[in-house]
Amino acid sequence: MISIQLHGQRFQVRAAAIILHDDFVMLHRGPGDDYWALPGGRVEVGEEASVTVVREMMEELGEAVHCGPLLHVAENFFDLAERRNHEIGFYFRVTLPEGSAHLDKTRVYSGLEGHLGLEFRWFALAELGAINLRPTFLQRSLMASPLVFEHAVQREY
Numbered sequence: 001m002i003s004i005q006l007h008g009q010r011f012q013v014r015a016a017a018i019i020l021h022d023d024f025v026m027l028h029r030g031p032g033d034d035y036w037a038l039p040g041g042r043v044e045v046g047e048e049a050s051v052t053v054v055r056e057m058m059e060e061l062g063e064a065v066h067c068g069p070l071l072h073v074a075e076n077f078f079d080l081a082e083r084r085n086h087e088i089g090f091y092f093r094v095t096l097p098e099g100s101a102h103l104d105k106t107r108v109y110s111g112l113e114g115h116l117g118l119e120f121r122w123f124a125l126a127e128l129g130a131i132n133l134r135p136t137f138l139q140r141s142l143m144a145s146p147l148v149f150e151h152a153v154q155r156e157y
Helices: 049-061 125-130 137-141
Strands: 003-006 009-021 024-029 040-042 066-080 083-095 109-113 116-124 150-155
Touching: 009 049, 009 066, 024 125, 040 049, 049 066, 049 083, 049 109, 049 116, 116 125, 125 137, 137 150
Parallel strands: 009 083, 066 150
Antiparallel strands: 003 009, 009 024, 009 040, 024 116, 066 083, 109 116
């Protein structure tokens, strides 16, 4: 995975899935996290970011997804676990297969990131302002109609 320590900061490259269905978006969080994020993970060296999204969704949810167009490129600067982070994020429009068991908006789904459990839930787009979604530019950008390509710079420190 592309994640290195440089000048007292962690630099990483992440790819994430924007999964929308019926004015809802699928988000996930790790154990003990007080924030929600788009599902995805770190890009491996030599791996295309779109392939990362497909691989991560299979690993975390056991779901084969279709990775569509790139919608956002984000430069994220944030603190996490008392460490400065500089992240380049690629955010793709992703669709679940027709008839997927993960389309039920009333359920909470469990997934795995290595040995850690993940919680997946659907959130109504109209309610995104009421949750702690990271990076925060997503609260605004996910409500755009139609979704358009955006380059975002997010500084949270």
